[in-house]
Amino acid sequence: MAGQLNPHLLLVVPLAPLAGSAIAGLLGTKFFGNKVGRATSHTVTILGVLIAFIISCMTLSAVVDGATYNGTLYQWMNVGGLKLEVGFLIDSLTAMMMCVVTFVSLMVHIYTIGYMKDDEGYNRFFSYISLFTFSMLMLVMSNNFLQLFFGWEAVGLVSYLLIGFWYTRPTAIYANMKAFLVNRVGDFGFILGIGLLLAYTGTMDYAEVFAKKEELVHILLPGTDWMLITVACICLFIGAMGKSAQFPLHVWLPDSMEGPTPISALIHAATMVTAGIFMVTRMSPLFELSDTALSFILVIGSITALFMGFLGIIQNDIKRVVAYSTLSQLGYMTVALGASAYSVAVFHLMTHAFFKALLFLGAGSVIIGMHHDQDIRNMGGLRKYMPITWITSLLGSLALIGTPFFSGFYSKDSIIEAVQASHLAGSGFAQFAVLAGVFVTAFYSFRMYFLVFHGKENFGHAHAHDDHHDAHHDEDAHDDHDAHHHGLAPGEKPHESPLVVWLPLVLLAIPSVIIGFFAIEPMLFGNFFKGVIFVDEAHHAMEELAHEFHGPVAMSIHALKTAPLWLAIAGVALSYYFYMVKPAIPTAIKKHAHAIYTLLDNKYYMDKFNEIVFAGGARVLGGGLWNIGDKGLIDGLVVNGSAKVVAWFSRGTRLFQTGYLYHYAFVMILGVMGFLAYIMFPFMFPLAK
Numbered sequence: 001m002a003g004q005l006n007p008h009l010l011l012v013v014p015l016a017p018l019a020g021s022a023i024a025g026l027l028g029t030k031f032f033g034n035k036v037g038r039a040t041s042h043t044v045t046i047l048g049v050l051i052a053f054i055i056s057c058m059t060l061s062a063v064v065d066g067a068t069y070n071g072t073l074y075q076w077m078n079v080g081g082l083k084l085e086v087g088f089l090i091d092s093l094t095a096m097m098m099c100v101v102t103f104v105s106l107m108v109h110i111y112t113i114g115y116m117k118d119d120e121g122y123n124r125f126f127s128y129i130s131l132f133t134f135s136m137l138m139l140v141m142s143n144n145f146l147q148l149f150f151g152w153e154a155v156g157l158v159s160y161l162l163i164g165f166w167y168t169r170p171t172a173i174y175a176n177m178k179a180f181l182v183n184r185v186g187d188f189g190f191i192l193g194i195g196l197l198l199a200y201t202g203t204m205d206y207a208e209v210f211a212k213k214e215e216l217v218h219i220l221l222p223g224t225d226w227m228l229i230t231v232a233c234i235c236l237f238i239g240a241m242g243k244s245a246q247f248p249l250h251v252w253l254p255d256s257m258e259g260p261t262p263i264s265a266l267i268h269a270a271t272m273v274t275a276g277i278f279m280v281t282r283m284s285p286l287f288e289l290s291d292t293a294l295s296f297i298l299v300i301g302s303i304t305a306l307f308m309g310f311l312g313i314i315q316n317d318i319k320r321v322v323a324y325s326t327l328s329q330l331g332y333m334t335v336a337l338g339a340s341a342y343s344v345a346v347f348h349l350m351t352h353a354f355f356k357a358l359l360f361l362g363a364g365s366v367i368i369g370m371h372h373d374q375d376i377r378n379m380g381g382l383r384k385y386m387p388i389t390w391i392t393s394l395l396g397s398l399a400l401i402g403t404p405f406f407s408g409f410y411s412k413d414s415i416i417e418a419v420q421a422s423h424l425a426g427s428g429f430a431q432f433a434v435l436a437g438v439f440v441t442a443f444y445s446f447r448m449y450f451l452v453f454h455g456k457e458n459f460g461h462a463h464a465h466d467d468h469h470d471a472h473h474d475e476d477a478h479d480d481h482d483a484h485h486h487g488l489a490p491g492e493k494p495h496e497s498p499l500v501v502w503l504p505l506v507l508l509a510i511p512s513v514i515i516g517f518f519a520i521e522p523m524l525f526g527n528f529f530k531g532v533i534f535v536d537e538a539h540h541a542m543e544e545l546a547h548e549f550h551g552p553v554a555m556s557i558h559a560l561k562t563a564p565l566w567l568a569i570a571g572v573a574l575s576y577y578f579y580m581v582k583p584a585i586p587t588a589i590k591k592h593a594h595a596i597y598t599l600l601d602n603k604y605y606m607d608k609f610n611e612i613v614f615a616g617g618a619r620v621l622g623g624g625l626w627n628i629g630d631k632g633l634i635d636g637l638v639v640n641g642s643a644k645v646v647a648w649f650s651r652g653t654r655l656f657q658t659g660y661l662y663h664y665a666f667v668m669i670l671g672v673m674g675f676l677a678y679i680m681f682p683f684m685f686p687l688a689k
Helices: 007-027 038-064 092-115 122-141 145-163 170-201 206-211 228-243 252-258 261-270 272-282 291-313 318-338 342-369 387-401 407-421 427-453 468-477 499-525 541-548 552-561 563-581 584-592 594-601 603-654 661-684
Strands: 069-079 082-090
Touching (some): 007 038, 007 082, 007 122, 038 092, 038 122, 082 092, 082 122, 092 122, 092 261, 092 499, 122 261, 122 272, 145 170, 145 261, 145 272, 170 206, 170 228, 170 252, 228 291, 252 261, 252 318, 261 272, 261 342, 272 342, 291 603, 318 342, 318 407, 318 427, 342 407, 387 427, 387 499, 387 563, 407 541, 407 552, 427 563, 499 552, 552 563, 594 603
């Protein structure tokens, strides 16, 4: 059914979750009198996201058959010829993102019924996650930079509300403020990039900007010898560095674990952090014009992929291990963007969304079973108590490390091959980073898996861990959410989570296993992204991948002879040996490599650097501006100074206001004499005239 999609039906996709959010948020909270209960709140929000998912699937089906849509739905205003509009661009990239966002969001909504059942903010949470879904849909469906920026800022704002959902915790307040401020740094670069493109193209519409790309190539940034397109693309990517948590703007993402687990899955799997990857892919016609910008992206992604993976090795909080895994995998996607393999980056974005949501929700299921204890050292042997959580988490972990025939294998191996085919500056380091990252990912993923589901049962008795990065557990113990007790009581055993919790795990495990097998050929080597993603002739990565590809089965069999698979096997084997066979070895390594452990434990001291340099600098600058500007100039000179001048003038004039009649008469006589002297002076002294 090639042709135009129905814009009214498309409009329902973002508006259905928004309507659910409004009902739960306005009618289901104390502020408006709790007019609807919990059942109504979760029903309307789930129904809204379900409707969005069904229409998204219909849209994807129509797009595969050749249908598209690119049009304006609402014109906000005209400013000197500049049109500010709300419009949709629906093509294969958008339709795929719509399906991923709505499906993962639907799973998270269902899961939340079980996870948040005892929380006072139940209705408020459902309102927030539906609003988050609306924001992400507006971002991916946009056909212009204005709407893109609206969605971009909206997901940032709602993430602030969600990360700080338990606002009685000081750690949650710190984490949501940190996420908000770090993202403002990236967004400053993002809006500069949009501003540069607007200044030189005169439009915010994607198609109109892309149509002028050949003109942009020859323009220098005024006052410099820098290419305008390079500066604009790097500015846009700085926005992506904030949203998609790339080094050094990654620092907010691990702390975002202070929010409830369902939102960790939504932020880290299908929404917010993927926004940057989606945006760069959408802007491929522009990024292809600058090899400098692509090299910058390649190097930043490589650093993130490797060095964030190292941090996952030493984490003991189950959610933080998965969070650092997200950082590392986002680095892989970014590396693919830098190698001009945009379709591979988006393919990994899709597969990663399913298995990472699965791992986060699996971690949440474990946390429920452990009565909100998140320390993996207090677990062990959960396999026999939580069989569904165990098998689904195993499938998610196998997908994450790139096991042949699993979804993650097809996307991750394609990234490694694309980087090897790249000849940009920085590609040598990128090749090392993505290969080493395979081993690191396998090691920390299965370290967590073995410590949680296998080995000795370490729950049901007191534990004393002095690692400072687990300190938030103690604070959590005093939170209302965990008011009854924190962790399993002596003799208490874990139990499988209820149906509403494990059903989303099963539904997410299915695409985590099979979708890569079926999607790799059309998405990477077919016509799925034809006319949507643009790659310059000078960049050959995708051509070389297509030349080497002989089907998903052959690709999996060929993997037996390649380094990535054996690096992954080595990582799994080493983690098993270290934590199941000889647990004394990691303890000895920690003792003898204390300097390296301390460096990793302090996250490369990035937080302390930011605290001293940026926060400290801001305090010094703010103090100076307050003392000189506020106290000295505004209060001292303008406000108090003007008051002092009036007071001085008043004291002078008060001397003449004595209240005696003869004083006033005397002044009047002097005044009359002065006036007469002024009038008569020219007549008495004509020469003076």
